[in-house]
Amino acid sequence: MQYRRFGKTNLKLSVFSLGTMRCLASEAVFQQTVTVAVARGINHLETAQGYGESERYLGRLLQSGQIGRRSQLYLTTKIPPTAEAAELDRQIDRSLARLQTDYLDCLALHGINTPAHLTQVHSSLKAVEAAVADGRVRHVGFSTHGSLALILAAIQTGYFEFVNLHYYYFFQRHAAAIALAQQQDLGIFIISPADKGGLLYTPPDRLKALCDPFSPLALTYRWLLSDRRLTTLSFGPANAAELDESLAVADLEATLTPAEMAALARLDQQPLETLGRDRCAQCYACLPCPERIQIPEVLRLRNLAVAYEMSEYGQYRYRMFENAGHWFPGQKANRCTDCGDCLPRCPQQLDIPQLLRDTHERLKGPERRRLWG
Template identity: 65%
Template sequence: MRCLADPEIAYQTVRQSVELGINHLETARGYGQSERYLGLALQRQLPVDRARLYITTKLPPTPDRALMAQWIDESLERLQVDYIDCVGIHGINTPEHLDWVANGSYPAIADAIECGKVKHVGFSTHGSLELILAAIETQLFEFINLHYYYFYQRLAPAIELASKYDMGIFIISPADKGGKLYTPPSNLVDLCAPLTPLAFNYRWLLADDRITTLSLGAATPDELYPSLDIADANYPLTADERAIIDRLGRQLQTSLNTDLCSQCYACLPCPAQINIPEVLRLRNLAVAYEMSDYAKYRYQMFENAGHWFPGMKANRCNECGDCLPRCPQELNIPQLLADAHEKLHTRQGRRLWD
């Protein structure tokens, strides 16, 4: 997604990645020139055969069977390959998206698999846990791309269900979406020592043998190295790593005390359409671990990213009190929302498609 600036940089990044042992290259129709740049890179000399690489591209959900077939052919042409290992439906984020695919365009993907254009089909998602579980239960998909990190464990039931159906489990952006861990605050550095916060998050994921793929998102060859230093460390968590988890848990509890949101989601739905648990998760991270840069980065996406990051900003709270009797911790949610907005609100940034 980030190799958008220059085809030569994209080639050098791809070449260096496969030299270092990466064998899964993922792109998407919606990532600017990424498909075309990857196709150009694949046509140049690489140190491995095409047959040893797994190429994934992602296509938007649509109810139109003919359009989906057209998009598959266009991706094949841009990638300059005879087949695509994995096609993912890019962003099954709403029930309508799932219906579009399951009852509309899925036969086009099945046809592409039948004739050898595509080997496997899956989906990526920024949707609710309930929607993700429903999509897995259709058993139409062989892999899933989703957000799941030490600092965001809401989707643990989806990991469990996908594993039950032997699906490939691809974790989206552990370094960036997992907490902007490539530029961690000093407090988090101390809590995660002797590992870096980035290495700790990778280890927490790699120790889970249900998870099959972590994405890296390097924009240049140099950005490959911090992650690949730990890529083979897929053994169970060590005593030192479990001690880090204990420290992080104590810090969360002591710093937030009675203001700690446990992420039970009982407060939803909110009449003002505020994603209360996510707002308070970001507040938790900012207060407990000084992860304010990450929290602001994610918070500014509310009202700016549609179904990719649904929910209104916390200042939309009208103090109706609807959530208060549902909170098992008896949190003063309107007060915490106001505080979260004060801590996290910043100017709007630009999205990839801008």
Template identity: 45%
Template sequence: MKYRRYGKSGLKISVFTFGAMRIPFDESKVTGAERDKAEANAVNTMRKAMELGINHIDTARDYGNSERLVGMGLKELGRNKFYITTKINAVSSYDDTKRNIDEALEKMGIDRIDILDAHGINTDEKLQSATSPNGGVKAMQEARDEGKVAHIAFSSHAGPELLTRTLETGLFETVSLHYYLSYRRNASAVDKAKELDVGVLILSPSEKCGMLYKPTPELSEVCDPVTPLALNHRWMLSNSGVSTLAIGAANPEEFDAHMPGIDDTDELTAEEQAAVQRWEQTETETLGDKRCTICFKCMPCPENVAIPEILRLRNLACAFDMTEFGKMRYNLLGDGGDWFPGEQSDKCTQCGECLPKCPEKLDIPALLAETEQILKAEPKKRLWGS
């Protein structure tokens, strides 16, 4: 396992972070035996992370009973084996944030949170709320002064403009954001974070890039001899502004597929560079003059249709037969609030406002309608409410 400096926090953290959002379970719906099994699984997943050299766990107040399970693991494996990040909803008031900090400490059985994250600064309103005189960041700073928290961070599902504005407040030592091979839009925010010495964690890149842990044969063939999973990891880590990647394992075995290539040199090898080029070339050749470059210049849409995300899913479905992933993501649209913003294609009124803004001259309403045909299925629910 390699380690990188986590921005101005100064922590040396592993390039993989164990994202503890998939170990929780609903305690009200299990038998005693099932509960024992799920708790043992959580501790064993932490043990496997530790054995692999992972020294950072990312949890949240909103991830069900994740904090309690992390606390069990820390008790068994040793508090000093991991740096712990937990997150509190960014719009929690000053009082609620104070209460949440104490609850998080109690749930995890620790006396200091290494990194406390203002969870989900996804909009300007949330940034204002978090940083207002009665907002959560003030409570986080006071907790830092009292020694309950070591470092203050934020996470965001936003694009580069809001990320940059938030980074420039100078309030945060690390940031969690989206950036991976099929969504490169936040490259400038990663650069800004590097310039400001803010550590960068990439949020669930294997899932959001395209469920790369179960790649389609078409994508595997394009990436071969590298696996799509490894290629995406290596591509993100070839950016020196990236500190760590969140791997959301649900059990010890799920780490295994992530490990190949992780100890290689930081720059992409010639083989990996060629695989990235083939990925891009395949999209260009398959999609021809209907390829969306995910530039976001068509936004905003008056009906709030999520044009770039829908067409990103179309790109992946058409180029690599990634329809299962496309359906999973597409059917979350309309119900994701600012965590996964925008509406599905059926909200398009064909007003034409987006057309002159598209540098690729795409027939956006037609492509949206076509994507609706390919990807529409039963609505899905997000894993957690935030």
């Protein structure tokens, strides 16, 4: 296992962090997964108040001594932002009690997804400062599913020492946030690259062929870890057996091999060959849309479905529109009214309304009969 400095926190974290959201089938499964992960060199465990029994299970495991001394591990928990300092203070104490520890190595304010959330952070900052001053919290960061502009604004506040960020081979929109975080010496924690990064544990045949002789998961992990600005990648196995594929690359040197670079070059070329003039370049100039359609994200999912046959991933993400609130905002593509507002702003002169309709038909998934119909 390799270890990297987590920005200005100066913590040396394993390049893979164990997310504990999925290994909750039973407490025994949880304990086995965490125990094996720690034995294999992972020293950073991530949980959240919203992850069911995860905090409680982890607290009991820490107290059992099965995974070594508390001082040998780094714990991050995530708490939603709130405007009330007293409430945030209570939530910090609640997590400490569940985890059966007297300090958090890292507290991440979870889901700074809108400008209102960032305002709430400012309002409750006294509680965070007090928790740091009295030793209950050692380092403070944030997780986000928000826009690039919001992420840059959050980094620029100077409140935070690390960021939990979506950034993957198949989603590089947040490259500017990576650069700014590195400039300000924030630790950079990549969220869920296997799942949110493309359902890469169940890749389609075309993607597997393009990545051969590597698996798509291993190759894209290697792409991320070749960037020394990134400290650690989150992965959330459902059980101990799922640790193997991810940890197979944990000991490799950061520099990509010629064979890996050749496979990545094939991935780069594929959209150019298959999408032609319909390839959305993800410039975001088409926004805002009067119907609140997240046009670039919709067309990114189309790009992936057409170029790499990543339709399962596209459907998984597309179904979240209109169903996930501020975690995945925007209307489905069939809300397009052909108003044409986006057309003069597109430097590629894409027929955006037609591409939106095509994406909806590709990714809407099967109709489901209502139980009462």
